[in-house]
Amino acid sequence: MNDEDWRSNARHEMLLERALLLKNIRAFFDVRGVVEVETPLLSHHSTTDPHLDSLSTSFRDETCYLNTSPEYAMKRLLAGWQQPIYQICKAFRDDELGPNHNPEFSMLEWYRPGYSMEQLMDELAELVKTVCQGSQSSLLNSASHKNPVFERLSYQQAFERFAGLNPHKTSSAQCYQIAKANAVEIPQGLSVDDEVDDWLDWLLTQLVLPAFEKGGFTFLYDYPKSQCALAKIGLNDTAVGPPVLVAKRFELFFGEIELANGFHELSDAKEQLQRFEAENQSREQAGKELGCIDNNFIAALSSGLPDCSGVAMGLDRLLMVLADAKYIDQVLAFSWSRA
Amino acid sequence: MATYSTNQFKNGLKIILDNDPCSITENIVVKPGKGQAFNRVKMKNLKTGRVLERTFKSTESVEAADVDEMNVEYLYTDGEYWHFMEPTSFEQYAADEIAVGDTAKWIKGQEVCVMILWNGSPISITPPNFVELAVAQTDPGLKGDTAQGTTKPATLETGSEVKVPLFVDEGDILKIDTRTGEYVSRA
Numbered sequence: 218m219n220d221e222d223w224r225s226n227a228r229h230e231m232l233l234e235r236a237l238l239l240k241n242i243r244a245f246f247d248v249r250g251v252v253e254v255e256t257p258l259l260s261h262h263s264t265t266d267p268h269l270d271s272l273s274t275s276f277r278d279e280t281c282y283l284n285t286s287p288e289y290a291m292k293r294l295l296a297g298w299q300q301p302i303y304q305i306c307k308a309f310r311d312d313e314l315g316p317n318h319n320p321e322f323s324m325l326e327w328y329r330p331g332y333s334m335e336q337l338m339d340e341l342a343e344l345v346k347t348v349c350q351g352s353q354s355s356l357l358n359s360a361s362h363k364n365p366v367f368e369r370l371s372y373q374q375a376f377e378r379f380a381g382l383n384p385h386k387t388s389s390a391q392c393y394q395i396a397k398a399n400a401v402e403i404p405q406g407l408s409v410d411d412e413v414d415d416w417l418d419w420l421l422t423q424l425v426l427p428a429f430e431k432g433g434f435t436f437l438y439d440y441p442k443s444q445c446a447l448a449k450i451g452l453n454d455t456a457v458g459p460p461v462l463v464a465k466r467f468e469l470f471f472g473e474i475e476l477a478n479g480f481h482e483l484s485d486a487k488e489q490l491q492r493f494e495a496e497n498q499s500r501e502q503a504g505k506e507l508g509c510i511d512n513n514f515i516a517a518l519s520s521g522l523p524d525c526s527g528v529a530m531g532l533d534r535l536l537m538v539l540a541d542a543k544y545i546d547q548v549l550a551f552s553w554s555r556a
Numbered sequence: 557m558a559t560y561s562t563n564q565f566k567n568g569l570k571i572i573l574d575n576d577p578c579s580i581t582e583n584i585v586v587k588p589g590k591g592q593a594f595n596r597v598k599m600k601n602l603k604t605g606r607v608l609e610r611t612f613k614s615t616e617s618v619e620a621a622d623v624d625e626m627n628v629e630y631l632y633t634d635g636e637y638w639h640f641m642e643p644t645s646f647e648q649y650a651a652d653e654i655a656v657g658d659t660a661k662w663i664k665g666q667e668v669c670v671m672i673l674w675n676g677s678p679i680s681i682t683p684p685n686f687v688e689l690a691v692a693q694t695d696p697g698l699k700g701d702t703a704q705g706t707t708k709p710a711t712l713e714t715g716s717e718v719k720v721p722l723f724v725d726e727g728d729i730l731k732i733d734t735r736t737g738e739y740v741s742r743a
Contacts, residue, residue: 268591270563312563312593312614315584404594406616415613418591426588446590468589475589503615 222555226546234353234540235548238532239305241351242325245344251301251327256290258283258307265508266446267499270311272320282509283309286529287326288447289514292482295328295525296517303327305532316544317474317534319553328527334465334481337526338436341469341477342367345434345535352539362539368429369436373458379428380420384441385461392416399424414443426473434476438467447489448480469530471538479528486518558620562595562612570602570621573610577602577621577674586611602672603654603679624673628681630663638663638681640671651678659683661716662734683734688743689713690729697722707739 225232243253263271263282271282284290286308294302308324329337349362376384382395389409393416396403401423407415429435439453445464453463465481483489490510497507536548546552560571565583572578582598593614600607602623612618628640628649637650638660649671653660655678659669662683670682694710707719710730718732720739729743 266590268587268593313585313587315586318585318587402611404611404613404616405618406613407594411613415592418588419594421588421591422586422594444591475587478589505615 224555225550226552226555227548227550230353231536231540231542231548232550235536237351237353238348238536238539241348242305242344242532245347246303246327249301251303251329254291254294254302254304255306256284256287256294256304258287258309260284260290260511261509262289262511262514263509265493265496265500265510267496267503267505270505271508272309272311285310286324288527288529289511291326291328291527292522293514293517295330296520296522299330299523301327301329314553317537319533319545319549321553321556322545323532324529325532326527326529328482328525330523330525332526334438334467334479334526337479337481337528338369338438338467338469341479341528341530342434342436345469345476348535349539354540366430366433367436368433369438371439371454371457372437372441372463373439373453373461375425375437376417376420380424382420384417385463387413387417389413389416392420396420396423412443414441417441417444422473426470429470429472431472433471435470436467437470439463440466445483445492446480447483447492449483451481467528471534474534474538475531476534476538477528477530479526481526482522482524484518484522484524486515489518490515558622559617560620561617562614565595565597570623571599572619572621573599573601573608576604577623577672577679578608579623581607585614602674605680622675626671626673627668628671630665630667630669632665633660640669640678640681643668649673649678651681655679656681659734661714661737662687662689662732664689664714685733685735686740687732687734688729689732691720691724691726694720694724694726697724 260282264285269285271285273280273282287304287306291302291304305325307321309321313320346365349365372384376382380395382391389411393409407419440463442450442462442464448464448466450462451465453461467479468475469477493510500507533545533548537545542548560569565580567580569580570577578599578601580597580599584596585593586596587593595612595614597612598607598609626642628642631639631641637652638656640649659681667684667687671678672680689712691710692713695708697708706722708722709717710720710724711717718739731740731743733740
């Protein structure tokens with residue numbers, strides 16, 4: 218702690234920019250008939266995602282958890298109510314701290330019954346364009362913000378182009394060779410015995426993302442099946458590659474920074490439960506505490522989730538893009554060290 | 557053997573890397589979105605002072621380094637070892653040439669140095685930022701030469717050589733910045 222730690226990390230202009238962003242997002246959804254909802258941040262359940270860790274606290278004698286995203290609760294609302302909904306809330310993740318990470322961050326998440334993944338990508342691009350054009354900073358500096366460009370690359374296209382491999386047919390050994398050939402550092406603890414997805418994640422950060430247009434937005438879509446998370450499995454976009462089963466999942470990047478992750482949502486309760494259990498097995502193997510599966514969420518899927526797509530976007534990161542900030546601390550009133 | 561997992565990494569944590577003790581100076585999570593996280597870690601090798609960067613797969617464990625840091629007073633050298641004393645416990649430590657390194661150029665006795673111990677043995681001695689040492693030998697400066705920035709070599713009582721302004725004479729006490737090895741002023 219030092220004498221200046223009571224002050225905000227963010228300049229006043231940045232706080233105003235944040236307020237404007239929230240206002241523009243709400244206006245965007247308001248005219249489209251998407252209803253704002255609130256769901257609990259504090260829950261009896263935790264995430265099973267092997268790459269995320271929930272923060273825990275206690276209520277009376279029960280351990281409870283801060284949400285890593287409002288996904289389960291929002292889908293429970295959708296299951297009984299075929300209504301497009303959105304939420305702006307805080308999400309919490311353990312062990313995430315860095316130039317682009319703060320353990321507590323702002324998230325925008327929305328769901329569109331009847332939308333395909335492509336339709337939701339279109340709407341996300343519209344939203345980003347709207348908030349770019351409506352931001353104060355973009356009026357001041359960057360011309361690219363006024364008319365943002367969105368590129369779309371399938372995961373396979375991106376890896377073939379920038380890493381020289383087909384992600385649906387590769388192996389850890391091949392990824393290792395490619396890392397070596399491209400003078401990519403091999404992280405301590407990553408070996409050819411690890412899952413190929415660990416290697417793909419690493420090569421994504423080292424070879425693929427750095428090749429993305431620096432001042433532009435890129436959609437990466439049709440992820441490998443094994444990285445499906447809560448997405449439906451389906452046929453890929455055959456306009457850009459031979460037919461293969463993929464996860465109908467996408468992410469949005471600005472330059473190298475990830476902004477959003479979306480799914481054509483899995484609605485099969487049985488498969489969802491199997492995925493949760495498999496994730497918990499991965500957690501066990503990694504020596505992590507098991508996630509506490511939300512049975513209400515599984516029950517909601519059993520009762521019937523409408524065919525829908527949903528996406529979550531990190532608003533602090535979006536604000537970083539709008540305001541040209543290098544560090545997440547610059548856009549937070551009080552970052553973790555001052556929280 | 558004590559270990560630390562990447563989620564315990566923070567600045568100042570002491571770990572063993574490539575058989576040497578290191579102190580973490582920066583730890584950044586690298587994550588492509590969902591999926592496997594990696595930690596990009598900057599650290600200082602406590603033996604050599606060199607800064608290195610290494611990436612770890614998250615949840616990877618590394619060996620903890622048993623490292624202590626303390627202020628000690630320099631006593632004397634017997635030619636092979638440099639002897640230091642911890643001023644509250646009066647415990648004495650002998651540091652070899654490798655541990656003392658360049659610090660030997662700046663200490664003559666009674667300076668308070670920072671000593672790093674690994675498994676109980678000194679591995680690094682850092683001198684005070686500024687020391688005061690007498691000039692043992694220097695040629696007389698040329699009278700009337702007032703050109704800015706002109707210097708001459710001077711040998712200090714510890715045997716080290718520094719560049720000094722022309723007006724400095726033998727016997728003068730000089731203030732030296734040990735981080736740069738440069739003359740600061742006459743003391």
